[in-house]
Amino acid sequence: MLCGAVAVLTLSSVPCPAEWRPAVMLAALDCADEANQQVCAEFGITGFPTLKFFRAFSKKAEDGIRIAHPAATVADLRRAIITNLEQSGDAWPPACPPLEPASAEEVRSFFHRNTERYLALIFEKSNSFVGREVALDLLQYENVAVRRVLSTEEELVEKFGVTTFPSAYLLLRNGSFFRLPVHAEARSFYTYYLRTLSGVTRGSYRLNVTSSAINETRALQPVQAADSSKLYVADLESTVHYTLRVEAGRPAVLAGAQLAALKCYVATLAKYFPGRPSVQTFLQSLDSWLRNWTEPELPRSALKEAVKNKEDATPAAVLPTNITWVGCRGSEPHFRGYPCGLWTIFHLLTVQAAQGGPDQELPLEVLSTMRCYVKHFFGCQECAQHFEAMAAKSMDQVKSRDEAVLWLWSHHNEVNARLAGGDTEDPQFPKLQWPPPDMCPQCHREEQGVHVWDEVAVLSFLKEHFSPGNLRLDHAVPIPMAREEAVVSARLGTAGLREKEEEKERKEEEEGEKETEKPDRESETGRPGSSELRRPSIVRRNPRLQALGEDIVDLDSFSEQHFKSKALRAAGRHRRLSKRDTIALHHDAGWERLRVPESREEEEDGGLRRSPWLRVLGLGFSRLDVSLCIALYFLSSMCLLGMYTFFRLRTRARKARPGFPVA
Numbered sequence: 125m126l127c128g129a130v131a132v133l134t135l136s137s138v139p140c141p142a143e144w145r146p147a148v149m150l151a152a153l154d155c156a157d158e159a160n161q162q163v164c165a166e167f168g169i170t171g172f173p174t175l176k177f178f179r180a181f182s183k184k185a186e187d188g189i190r191i192a193h194p195a196a197t198v199a200d201l202r203r204a205i206i207t208n209l210e211q212s213g214d215a216w217p218p219a220c221p222p223l224e225p226a227s228a229e230e231v232r233s234f235f236h237r238n239t240e241r242y243l244a245l246i247f248e249k250s251n252s253f254v255g256r257e258v259a260l261d262l263l264q265y266e267n268v269a270v271r272r273v274l275s276t277e278e279e280l281v282e283k284f285g286v287t288t289f290p291s292a293y294l295l296l297r298n299g300s301f302f303r304l305p306v307h308a309e310a311r312s313f314y315t316y317y318l319r320t321l322s323g324v325t326r327g328s329y330r331l332n333v334t335s336s337a338i339n340e341t342r343a344l345q346p347v348q349a350a351d352s353s354k355l356y357v358a359d360l361e362s363t364v365h366y367t368l369r370v371e372a373g374r375p376a377v378l379a380g381a382q383l384a385a386l387k388c389y390v391a392t393l394a395k396y397f398p399g400r401p402s403v404q405t406f407l408q409s410l411d412s413w414l415r416n417w418t419e420p421e422l423p424r425s426a427l428k429e430a431v432k433n434k435e436d437a438t439p440a441a442v443l444p445t446n447i448t449w450v451g452c453r454g455s456e457p458h459f460r461g462y463p464c465g466l467w468t469i470f471h472l473l474t475v476q477a478a479q480g481g482p483d484q485e486l487p488l489e490v491l492s493t494m495r496c497y498v499k500h501f502f503g504c505q506e507c508a509q510h511f512e513a514m515a516a517k518s519m520d521q522v523k524s525r526d527e528a529v530l531w532l533w534s535h536h537n538e539v540n541a542r543l544a545g546g547d548t549e550d551p552q553f554p555k556l557q558w559p560p561p562d563m564c565p566q567c568h569r570e571e572q573g574v575h576v577w578d579e580v581a582v583l584s585f586l587k588e589h590f591s592p593g594n595l596r597l598d599h600a601v602p603i604p605m606a607r608e609e610a611v612v613s614a615r616l617g618t619a620g621l622r623e624k625e626e627e628k629e630r631k632e633e634e635e636g637e638k639e640t641e642k643p644d645r646e647s648e649t650g651r652p653g654s655s656e657l658r659r660p661s662i663v664r665r666n667p668r669l670q671a672l673g674e675d676i677v678d679l680d681s682f683s684e685q686h687f688k689s690k691a692l693r694a695a696g697r698h699r700r701l702s703k704r705d706t707i708a709l710h711h712d713a714g715w716e717r718l719r720v721p722e723s724r725e726e727e728e729d730g731g732l733r734r735s736p737w738l739r740v741l742g743l744g745f746s747r748l749d750v751s752l753c754i755a756l757y758f759l760s761s762m763c764l765l766g767m768y769t770f771f772r773l774r775t776r777a778r779k780a781r782p783g784f785p786v787a
């Protein structure tokens with residue numbers, strides 16, 4: 125015997141999968157499947173779709189009330205469930221919130237009688253279902269209650285100054301209230317807003333779903349909260365590291381389809397992953413190493429060697445070896461992390477492939493890579509099986525790269541819906557249909573009470589969100605410079621090269637200034653396959669090192685060669701500082717953090733580390749200038765001294781000479 129109502133639905137579309145539990149349990153039965161023949165007969169199902177509603181505490185199959193006609197829409201089905209719930213009488217499901225309209229008295233005394241932090245009032249006409257649907261949507265959430273108020277409840281309408289129906293107001297315990305600032309006056313917008321209020325969490329109604337060991341990674345957790353509208357390099361690199369060095373390294377030997385899956389995965393990363401230069405080099409050299417591996421079997425020891433960092437190579441090939449979750453950080457170590465990173469990587473890759481990369485005629489390139497990777501390596505077997513089932517069902521219908529981006533998005537949302545409220549859901553990060561309305565208002569529409577996605581808007585949102593321009597470097601590990609690069613860089617700082625360098629520097633700066641005038645996105649990242657994409661182009665690179673293809677901050681930029689004259693130095697310095705500002709503005713704080721220590725060192729090692737007296741006297745002069753001044757001063761003093769001595773001796777000699785005899 126169940127104490128929630130049960131709706132048995134004989135079609136595959138589900139109006140409220142798990143969100144209205146435990147007030148309403150929904151069971152879907154496929155009566156076209158022979159295996160269900162007997163149970164469908166017991167329930168008296170003669171055609172479908174059929175919806176039968178069982179009040180709470182029902183005991184027999186015959187207790188079911190047929191509630192919908194074959195042409196019913198999903199919204200009709202939801203409303204039919206609500207209407208039948210309201211007729212439950214004494215069989216009212218204990219977990220169901222009140223659905224009747226609230227009175228002025230109830231609202232007045234609400235906070236005296238309840239412990240909730242918020243009360244949401246949905247003002248609506250009597251035939252509207254929005255208030256009741258939102259109340260059921262919030263059923264599993266703590267600290268917030270939802271009541272509908274009818275437009276005829278004059279006292280409340282007047283008190284809150286309501287002029288639009290529906291519209292929603294939020295009351296706080298301190299007596300203050302405000303209208304919900306939503307993009308559209310509709311169920312999905314109210315529900316999302318209320319679920320994401322501070323202090324509102326999914327509570328004790330969490331579904332008891334078998335947990336799977338999907339998150340084996342334990343990461344160093346950064347403290348600060350991440351910006352959910354950004355992607356983090358630390359998440360991406362941690363995920364790629366985990367896939368290549370942990371998951372792919374599990375089998376003693378890779379062969380056949382598993383080896384092909386690894387080759388395919390690395391080739392896709394090398395082609396589309398918008399990594400830092402050294403990470404790019406790492407992926408490309410691993411890709412060519414795998415391509416050259418023609419043996420049928422690849423032993424773990426060989427792979428282990430191949431995925432090691434080559435810091436001393438020129439250019440360096442480095443993929444950081446630590447795991448740090450930033451955007452994918454869970455509120456507890458067993459939440460989120462690696463599976464979140466894996467979704468993110470593949471969304472990013474589908475978008476990069478759709479953004480004009482090579483092989484446009486292969487729409488399934490990235491999706492098939494993901495399918496193979498998940499099938500052969502993803503540690504969560506249960507997840508892999510679910511994903512394979514989804515892929516087998518519809519992946520081959522994808523006809524373009526844009527469709528591939530949307531396929532992954534919609535199937536990820538399918539997984540989100542299935543897992544919402546389950547044990548694997550982080551209470552701080554409820555599994556919502558993504559992107560939520562505050563991230564992309566134009567992605568959402570309501571048509572006749574049913575939420576619909578605007579796929580054109582979704583596609584352009586995904587292309588923006590999963591773009592290299594949206595990457596942030598917070599908490600990403602600084603990648604050390606290769607020894608040879610450092611040596612070359614240091615050598616370039618010596619005085620012998622200064623004059624030539626100065627000329628080049630000037631040209632570079634002129635170019636650099638033109639560069640900074642370009643729009644942010646372009647200057648940060650560029651297009652897939654272009655060099656800008658792989659390099660933080662804002663960081664000026666020494667032309668000598670550019671030839672070596674290395675990503676080095678130009679350590680010479682602050683050397684004393686720029687101090688020939690005060691004016692020149694001031695202008696030069698201004699230009700450099702503005703570039704650094706551009707790093708902070710255009711790039712991100714993380715990159716700036718990575719670069720700032722180098723810059724300080726740079727300042728100390730270069731011309732700025734001058735003795736205090738030189739700093740006072742030689743504001744506009746180099747050491748050479750000052751030395752020449754001293755030398756000239758010394759020479760002129762010596763000259764004066766010489767002249768003085770000469771005249772003095774001559775005078776004395778005259779005085780000492782015997783006089784002519786006076787006649």
Ligand SMILES: Cc1cc2nc3c(=O)[nH]c(=O)nc-3n(C[C@H](O)[C@H](O)[C@H](O)COP(=O)(O)OP(=O)(O)OC[C@H]3O[C@@H](n4cnc5c(N)ncnc54)[C@H](O)[C@@H]3O)c2cc1C
Binds near residue numbers: 466467498
């Ligand atoms: C292929 C695959 C199959 C899985 N199957 C299961 C399973 O069967 N059972 C299970 O318990 N766990 C499964 N997982 C894990 C589960 O989906 C989550 O990854 C995990 O619970 C962590 O959730 P999260 O809150 O970090 O968000 P995730 O769902 O991991 O999402 C990561 C990030 O992607 C963004 N995002 C969310 N939805 C979308 C979307 N629709 N389109 C684009 N971006 C989006 C958000 O920014 C989000 O923070 C699977 C993971 C993968 C990679």
